[in-house]
Amino acid sequence: MNAAELVALARLAAADGARATLIEGTQATERNVRDAVGATNIVHFATHGIYLGGDCRPVDASGSRGIVLTQLGAGAADTDPNGLSALAFAETGGEDPANDGLLTSEEIAALDLGTTDWAVLSACETALGDVTSREGVLGLRRSFHLAGARSVIMSLWRVDDDATTAFMESLYRARLRRHADTIDAMYAAMRETLDARRRAGVSTSPYYWGAFIAAGDWR
Numbered sequence: 001m002n003a004a005e006l007v008a009l010a011r012l013a014a015a016d017g018a019r020a021t022l023i024e025g026t027q028a029t030e031r032n033v034r035d036a037v038g039a040t041n042i043v044h045f046a047t048h049g050i051y052l053g054g055d056c057r058p059v060d061a062s063g064s065r066g067i068v069l070t071q072l073g074a075g076a077a078d079t080d081p082n083g084l085s086a087l088a089f090a091e092t093g094g095e096d097p098a099n100d101g102l103l104t105s106e107e108i109a110a111l112d113l114g115t116t117d118w119a120v121l122s123a124c125e126t127a128l129g130d131v132t133s134r135e136g137v138l139g140l141r142r143s144f145h146l147a148g149a150r151s152v153i154m155s156l157w158r159v160d161d162d163a164t165t166a167f168m169e170s171l172y173r174a175r176l177r178r179h180a181d182t183i184d185a186m187y188a189a190m191r192e193t194l195d196a197r198r199r200a201g202v203s204t205s206p207y208y209w210g211a212f213i214a215a216g217d218w219r
Contacts, residue, residue, distance in 0.1 A: 002046040005122065005165045009044060009172050016176040028090045030107075031099045037111060042118045042175075043149070046168075048088040049123030050102070051139060085129060085139040087121070105129075105143040114148035117217070118175075118182070122168055126154035127213055141215055151182050151216035163208040167193045181219045186212070 003024050013020040021036050028047070037043050084104065091101040098107070113119065121127075121140060129139020144152045153171075155164075171189035174180040180188060193209040 002122070002161065002165065005046045005168055006044070008165065008169055012169065012172050012176055018176060026090050029092055029099055030089050030101065030103050033089060033103065034111065037113065037116070039115050041115065042120065043113065043116055044118075044120040044122065044168075045087055046122045049121060049126045049140070049155070050084060050086045050088060051125045051128045052084040085143070087123065087126075087140070105138075105140055108140065108143035109146040111147040113144065116147075116149040117151060117219075119144045119149035119152045120168070120171075121152065121154040122159075122164055124155060124158040127156050127215075145216060149216070151214055151218075153182075153186070153212055153214045155211045156213060157207070157211050159211045160208055163193065163197075164211075166196060167209065167212065182214050182216075183218050186214050 006022055006024055010020040010022045021040075023032055023036055086102040086104040087108075089101050089103060092099050094100075121144075126140050127137070129137045129141060131137050141152050141154060167189050170192040171185055174185040174188035178188075189212075190209050194204055197204050197208060
């Protein structure tokens with residue numbers, strides 16, 4: 001979990017009169033997350049993302065929000081038709097598959113996100129998935145849409161932690177303060193992140209500002 005990002009976004013929400021429920025650290029279990037996501041307009045996950053395709057390639061988490069899987073064998077992807085797509089949460093040490101620390105794409109699809117305008121997946125490679133001719137891209141994106149989320153904001157590659165925090169703060173300033181629609185909020189976040197990096201004299205590679213895309217309702 002990126003606590004600094006969550007706290008910054010909660011402050012932004014509070015400053016604009018919105019109510020935010022913050023779940024972090026050991027409290028960020030699957031069960032607590034499930035209980036909290038219903039009847040919300042925005043669901044934001046600042047955690048580790050997992051995508052294993054048919055080759056079960058683990059993500060190198062060095063300097064990014066990926067997660068290195070050391071306990072999943074080569075057959076782990078077989079448990080999910082999308083390979084293995086999941087968000088990681090606090091481990092409870094129990095054997096309950098519904099609270100084992102991995103919220104998989106199958107489990108996400110069973111959530112009720114009918115009131116959710118945005119599901120923001122602030123983690124590595126959350127837009128990835130197997131591509132099919134009739135269903136499009138499977139994985140987390142499809143699962144959140146099946147659960148009812150109108151728009152899903154997700155990443156195409158392994159994202160840098162600091163750059164992602166800056167991007168998300170810009171995204172929510174545009175959404176909450178200027179009431180921007182999804183398209184304009186995404187543009188504002190990319191533009192502001194790029195401009196800030198130029199002023200700081202650091203790399204302006206799209207790696208730092210272009211990882212996130214939005215799919216679904218444009219509003």
